[in-house]
Amino acid sequence: MSPFILATLLFALGLGTMITFASSHWLLAWMGLEINTLAILPLMAQHHHPRAIEATTKYFIAQATAAAMLLFASATNAWLTGQWDIQLMTHPLPVTLITLALALKMGLAPMHSWLPEVIQGVDFTTGLVLSTWQKLAPFVLLLQLQPTNSTLLLALGTASTLVGGWGGLNQTQLRKILAYSSIAHLGWMTIVLQFSPSLALLTLIVYFTMTFSAFLMFKLNNSTNLNSLAISWTKAPVATALAPLVLLSLGGLPPLTGFMSKWLILQELTKQDLMPLATLLALSALLSLYFYLRLAYSLTLTVSPNTLIGTTPWRHPTSHLTLLLSTSTVATVFLLPITPAIVTLFSLLGT
Amino acid sequence: MTPVHFTFSSAFMLGLTGLTFHRTHLLSALLCLEGMMLSLFVALSLWALQLSSISFSASPLLLLAFSACEASAGLALLVATARTHGSDRMQSLNLLQC
Amino acid sequence: MSFFMSLLLLGLVLGLIVVASNPSPYFAALGLVVAAGVGCGILVWHGGSFLCFILFLIYLGGMLVVFAYCAALAADSHWESLGSQSVAATMLVYGVSVGVLAGGFYGGWYESSWLTVEEFHELAVHRGDAAGVALMYMPGGKMLMIAAWTLLLTLFVVMELVRGKNRGALRSI
Numbered sequence: 350m351s352p353f354i355l356a357t358l359l360f361a362l363g364l365g366t367m368i369t370f371a372s373s374h375w376l377l378a379w380m381g382l383e384i385n386t387l388a389i390l391p392l393m394a395q396h397h398h399p400r401a402i403e404a405t406t407k408y409f410i411a412q413a414t415a416a417a418m419l420l421f422a423s424a425t426n427a428w429l430t431g432q433w434d435i436q437l438m439t440h441p442l443p444v445t446l447i448t449l450a451l452a453l454k455m456g457l458a459p460m461h462s463w464l465p466e467v468i469q470g471v472d473f474t475t476g477l478v479l480s481t482w483q484k485l486a487p488f489v490l491l492l493q494l495q496p497t498n499s500t501l502l503l504a505l506g507t508a509s510t511l512v513g514g515w516g517g518l519n520q521t522q523l524r525k526i527l528a529y530s531s532i533a534h535l536g537w538m539t540i541v542l543q544f545s546p547s548l549a550l551l552t553l554i555v556y557f558t559m560t561f562s563a564f565l566m567f568k569l570n571n572s573t574n575l576n577s578l579a580i581s582w583t584k585a586p587v588a589t590a591l592a593p594l595v596l597l598s599l600g601g602l603p604p605l606t607g608f609m610s611k612w613l614i615l616q617e618l619t620k621q622d623l624m625p626l627a628t629l630l631a632l633s634a635l636l637s638l639y640f641y642l643r644l645a646y647s648l649t650l651t652v653s654p655n656t657l658i659g660t661t662p663w664r665h666p667t668s669h670l671t672l673l674l675s676t677s678t679v680a681t682v683f684l685l686p687i688t689p690a691i692v693t694l695f696s697l698l699g700t
Numbered sequence: 701m702t703p704v705h706f707t708f709s710s711a712f713m714l715g716l717t718g719l720t721f722h723r724t725h726l727l728s729a730l731l732c733l734e735g736m737m738l739s740l741f742v743a744l745s746l747w748a749l750q751l752s753s754i755s756f757s758a759s760p761l762l763l764l765a766f767s768a769c770e771a772s773a774g775l776a777l778l779v780a781t782a783r784t785h786g787s788d789r790m791q792s793l794n795l796l797q798c
Numbered sequence: 799m800s801f802f803m804s805l806l807l808l809g810l811v812l813g814l815i816v817v818a819s820n821p822s823p824y825f826a827a828l829g830l831v832v833a834a835g836v837g838c839g840i841l842v843w844h845g846g847s848f849l850c851f852i853l854f855l856i857y858l859g860g861m862l863v864v865f866a867y868c869a870a871l872a873a874d875s876h877w878e879s880l881g882s883q884s885v886a887a888t889m890l891v892y893g894v895s896v897g898v899l900a901g902g903f904y905g906g907w908y909e910s911s912w913l914t915v916e917e918f919h920e921l922a923v924h925r926g927d928a929a930g931v932a933l934m935y936m937p938g939g940k941m942l943m944i945a946a947w948t949l950l951l952t953l954f955v956v957m958e959l960v961r962g963k964n965r966g967a968l969r970s971i
Contacts, residue, residue, distance in 0.1 A: 701903050703803075703804070703807060704807065704840075706899075706900060706903055707807040707810055707811060708810075710811055710814075710896050710899065710900075711810055711811055711813075711814040711833070714811070714814040714815055714817070714818040714892060714896070715814055715817065715818055717818055717892070718814075718817060718818025718819065718820065719818075721820075722818070722819070722820030722888070724820060724878075725822075725823055727823040727826075728820060728823055728826055731817055731823060731826040731827060731830055732817060732818060732826075734830055735813075735814050735817045735818070735829075735830055735833060738830070738833055738834055738837060738857070739810075739814065741837070741853060742810070742837045742840060742841070745841055745844075745846050745849045745853075745927070746840070746841070746844055746846075748846075748927065748930065749841070749844045749845055749846045749849075749927065750844065753930075754927075754929055754930040754933070755930055755933055755937075755938075756930065757846070757849065757927040757929075757930030757931060758930050758931050758933055758934040758938055758941070760849055760852075761849075761852060761931060761934070761945075762941055762945050764852065764853070764856055765945045765948070765949060766945070766948060768856065768860070768949075769948055769949060769951075769952040772952055772956055773952060773955055773956060773959070775956075776955070776956040776959040776960045777959060779959075779960045780959050780960055783960075
């Protein structure tokens, strides 16, 4: 792809999300989402591989349907109440429809099945963009809705965490595992969205940091399935030593950053008298933890039979730029002690 | 609920149902998307006309421009799928399933 | 007026039923043409002659040519025409369910919506929708810029998507 076209597409990708951020009218928000979808399509299909084309087609159909549903719901809202503002949604029917459309756009549980296939079909960089940047615009729209139907959000979130855990158990492909991990994390955000929007935003940012690190780590190892993880210590020993920490941080174990969001969400849910839901969420995190542990196991504790020469590629100079990876890995592993500062920052942002 | 509102809602829902349940050809799915966009165009224009909201009556045009963009991107994907998979049948899009 | 309007609304729903009931793409395109034509009729009866004109041009002038081209690309060995069994059954199911829904909402319908805004000045020179569209040149100029930029972006997107590498069924020899 020519660099000029690449720059144009990346600019449009940012522009679409920014239009959605800045809009207070549903039509403009819809336009931002459409620009966003249009701009990511050639980036996904840039290698013209059959898998990439297929993933692009599936992504396009899912996103176009979700965008049309969003606009239909806002048109219904305009016919019923006579206004187009995002923040003034009063009728429950359009709010429900819009929530479902945004869930389809983000890949929340009953509408999730396009996400693993799409992420499986593209390379790690585009998959990273899909599972981080492309979630921002729908998530911000969801933040701005007045939640009149709290049961729907709770149901979507619970189903997402459970499906994200269960779906990942049977996978051996890393990109599908990361997609299911994305579904599960989005479920956590959706559950806490109506009780504390700033906490949902915090969870989103923490998830971005962790998934950034995980995607870049696998990209550095150049491994797309579980088997090829076993030789990753020959390629990058230090990164391989840190990778289990990143994965366990995604799983949410205590001394790591990923624990922060899960801890605060469970605390918020107990404050809202939702003990059974909090228990269910904590248990569903165990499902996800199982496949993260399996990844960590095959990454560090297995040694595949290899020749002597095959064990030393890490001595060769590499051309990988690892500044982003190291920064995000440090953030993924060590941010838990400054939780109070981060919580204060996000609650200031929320007000 | 006015009859017009019911009509465009049911037209949109029919398009959505067709897109969801009947997926022999990719082209049929794209046509269903176009049908949904057509009903949205009618909805937006009639909203502007019935409330005589003059400043809103440009928005159906913007909708039409964006739906044309979407349709052309869909057709480009159709051509790309025909290049890589040999046909536009939805059944042949099975390389990525679990 | 009310009777004719009902016919037009029914025609829109019927067109979408034809599109949604999964016939071969030719017939689906035909249903879309019918639905677009009927939609133009609805817009004209509501006084939006300029919007109707735009819809007519875009759908019947631009989009259907492209769809006919692509229907030729996606040739089928045996057609699912409108009379074939599965399509007719699906159409029947959709028609009945829309009818049942309409019956359910029938009591709540009110007739005030039939009076359109422009009804009493049919002979006026300025129509509301044309004036509104003209607003896009000055106060809505940013929207015009966004739409134009998106169309340009779509050009790049389409060119990148259909650019031929030397693999696949269609390639240069």
